[in-house]
Amino acid sequence: MLDDAGAPVTFGVADRTDSCIAEERQRLDRIRPVAATGPGAVASSAATRQGEPDLECQAPLTARTLGWRPMTVSIDTAPARTRTGRLVLVLGGLSAVSPFAIDMYAPGFPEIVTSFGTSKTAVQLSLTACLVGLAVGQVVLGPVSDAMGRRRLLLAGSGMFTVLSLVCALAPSIAVFDVARLLQGTAGSAGIVIGRAVVSDRFTGTHAARQLTTLSVIGSTAPVLAPVAGGLILGVGSWRLVFVALAVTGLLLWAAIWSWVPESLPVERRRTGGLRVVFAAMGGLLRRRELVGYLLLMGCGLAALFAYITGSPFVFEGIYGLSPTVYSLVFATNAVGTVVAGTVFGRLAGRVRLNSLLALGVAITVLSLTTLVTLLAVGISTYPTTWACLFGLTSGFGLLLPASTTIILAVGSEAPGAASGLLGGAQFVLGAAAAPLPGVLGNTTAMSTAVVVLGSVLLSAVALITLARPWQGHGEPAGQP
Numbered sequence: 267m268l269d270d271a272g273a274p275v276t277f278g279v280a281d282r283t284d285s286c287i288a289e290e291r292q293r294l295d296r297i298r299p300v301a302a303t304g305p306g307a308v309a310s311s312a313a314t315r316q317g318e319p320d321l322e323c324q325a326p327l328t329a330r331t332l333g334w335r336p337m338t339v340s341i342d343t344a345p346a347r348t349r350t351g352r353l354v355l356v357l358g359g360l361s362a363v364s365p366f367a368i369d370m371y372a373p374g375f376p377e378i379v380t381s382f383g384t385s386k387t388a389v390q391l392s393l394t395a396c397l398v399g400l401a402v403g404q405v406v407l408g409p410v411s412d413a414m415g416r417r418r419l420l421l422a423g424s425g426m427f428t429v430l431s432l433v434c435a436l437a438p439s440i441a442v443f444d445v446a447r448l449l450q451g452t453a454g455s456a457g458i459v460i461g462r463a464v465v466s467d468r469f470t471g472t473h474a475a476r477q478l479t480t481l482s483v484i485g486s487t488a489p490v491l492a493p494v495a496g497g498l499i500l501g502v503g504s505w506r507l508v509f510v511a512l513a514v515t516g517l518l519l520w521a522a523i524w525s526w527v528p529e530s531l532p533v534e535r536r537r538t539g540g541l542r543v544v545f546a547a548m549g550g551l552l553r554r555r556e557l558v559g560y561l562l563l564m565g566c567g568l569a570a571l572f573a574y575i576t577g578s579p580f581v582f583e584g585i586y587g588l589s590p591t592v593y594s595l596v597f598a599t600n601a602v603g604t605v606v607a608g609t610v611f612g613r614l615a616g617r618v619r620l621n622s623l624l625a626l627g628v629a630i631t632v633l634s635l636t637t638l639v640t641l642l643a644v645g646i647s648t649y650p651t652t653w654a655c656l657f658g659l660t661s662g663f664g665l666l667l668p669a670s671t672t673i674i675l676a677v678g679s680e681a682p683g684a685a686s687g688l689l690g691g692a693q694f695v696l697g698a699a700a701a702p703l704p705g706v707l708g709n710t711t712a713m714s715t716a717v718v719v720l721g722s723v724l725l726s727a728v729a730l731i732t733l734a735r736p737w738q739g740h741g742e743p744a745g746q747p
Contacts, residue, residue: 574656
């Protein structure tokens with residue numbers, strides 16, 4: 267039998283009834299917008315349909331039999347790439363702005379002491395307050411986003427970050443300033459923790475690893491570059507201008523979220539039962555040995571990073587006599603090491619096991635700091651040797667941080683917001699604890715800084731071997747060798 271176009275009419279069975287044909291035509295009409303996307307789309311669209319036809323109508327019918335012909339439409343992938351690029355750009359900005367807020371104003375500490383007529387300790391407390399806010403905010407907002415969705419919390423967090431940055435800029439006293447810094451850190455944590463959850467919602471496997479690498483490299487280099495940017499701002503204005511710049515950045519990110527970040531967690535995938543169930547999911551994650559191991563590994567790595575950040579200015583400027591400008595060059599060069607290593611990780615992810623890259627990163631940090639402590643112990647204390655060893659440290663971070671982040675979110679994929687919250691909490695709680703340790707004995711030296719950093723990376727290595735156990739392959743993408 268031929269149709270009006272001269273093509274053979276194909277029936278799945280000889281006695282196919284008119285009612286079955288009508289039912290099949292209605293089903294195809296429902297999926298027409300999805301099916302009409304290019305060659306071969308009829309089969310792929312049928313695979314996405316909801317429900318199945320009646321058992322009596324399961325034999326195949328051709329589209330021509332039903333009087334329905336798929337359209338041929340050229341496929342243009344540029345808009346999809348543009349949307350993904352914009353999304354990653356915004357998430358990168360959210361990952362950077364809060365770490366920048368941690369210590370961007372550090373070069374202005376002496377001016378803040380004079381401005382408020384207060385002590386150095388009170389001003390340093392403002393940095394600790396921001397770290398505490400970042401830690402607590404991530405632990406709370408991560409699982410909350412699993413229940414409420416991502417977009418609303420991102421908008422609220424960016425809006426509050428903008429307002430609280432202005433409060434810091436206009437603070438009349440050190441007490442108001444310190445409280446505003448605590449709340450600023452809490453608001454800013456939304457962008458970090460929920461940004462990672464958005465990546466987990468939208469990407470999987472090596473694609474997720476590459477996007478998380480981008481966010482991890484941005485997040486880890488931002489605190490290193492922030493004092494350099496703050497110093498440039500202080501060259502043209504007071505310390506208050508730093509917080510005005512942060513407020514403007516927060517406002518721009520709010521507008522970008524509104525325009526370019528859609529909701530990535532649909533209602534049907536959200537956790538029901540209220541916050542009690544959400545936090546119960548977090549408790550369930552903490553009962554997993556391997557996840558606790560990766561969290562401790564990541565947290566101790568960030569503890570080493572913050573000990574390096576707080577101790578190195580005193581070492582390079584106070585002991586080795588570098589000028590602030592030259593010290594900024596040292597800082598920036600070490601940040602380049604992190605970026606380059608992160609880029610290498612992004613290219614190797616998918617071809618090399620994530621756990622192997624993680625173990626390599628931990629090994630590089632341990633080797634670098636063991637070398638530095640050994641050199642200092644035998645009396646070799648020069649800024650080139652110290653710089654070289656710390657460059658090795660920051661390069662190791664470029665592998666350690668994105669690998670551990672990707673694995674943690676993969677292991678905790680059933681509750682990505684909760685997993686991201688635990689990750690952020692571990693980072694900044696341990697980071698806040700380690701930050702003052704290089705000078706805890708009253709004087710920050712090259713040896714005191716190196717010992718604290720070495721102790722932190724050794725704890726990372728212990729967590730890797732005893733709890734994470736990388737040879738077991740937790741968190742590897744499907745199909746990874």
